[in-house]
Amino acid sequence: MDLKPSYIFYSQDSVFDKRTSHNRTRIGETLGDVCEGRCSIESIPAITVVNQDGKWMTTDNRRLWVFKELExxxxxxxxQVNVGQSIPEAKRTTKNNWVSIIIRGYPGGDWYQKHENRDHYQIVPNSTRYDDNDSDDNFTHSDNSDNYDSDSDGW
Structure with missing residues (x-):
């Protein structure tokens, strides 16, 4: 099945900036590799989506960020997406109706800076974590031990 990346929602509130299994690069570097022709979109593994309450949602949040930037x-x-059955409640940590994500750390590359629309993400230092008790613009410091990214295949 094919979907527009903009029709797919994030399941988590944040992701780490760790290197992915895609050529051992950060998500921003993968974005640059596709934009500069060093790899194709098809070389990025397809994401799995689930229809939750009439919205397509994924736990493959890093890849979704790359695809949204490419769009x-x-x-x-x-x-191309795979359709899954469900997303466990523990992996649905979004605090803003699935529309944006916090990238904890530098995503790498510079292609994400080549457009003005940054509504679907915010970049914060890797030592920072969104706190339920803070407003949307406030963050608290953490060792990130209670946060994880659920992309099971290194993404």
Whole structure:
């Protein structure tokens, strides 16, 4: 099945900036690799989506960020997705109706800076974590031990 990345929602409130299994690069570097022709969109593993309350949602949040950036840059319209059955409640940590994500640390590369629309993410230092008790603009420091990214295949 094909979907526009903009039709897919994040399941988590944040992701780490760790290197992915895709050429051992950060998500921003993967974005640059696709934009500069060093790899194709098809070389990025398809994400799995689940229909939750009429919205397509994924736990493959790092890849979704890359695909959303590619869409904003005019580098893709639709992506191939796999349809799953459910997302465990523990992996649904979003605090803003699934529309944006916090990237904890530097994503790498600079292609994500080549457009003005940054509504779907915010970058914060890796030592910071969103706190339920804070407003949308406030963060608290943490060792990140209680946070994880659920992308099971290194993404």
């Amino acid at each position: 904003l840059l005019g580098k893709c319209v639709n992506i």
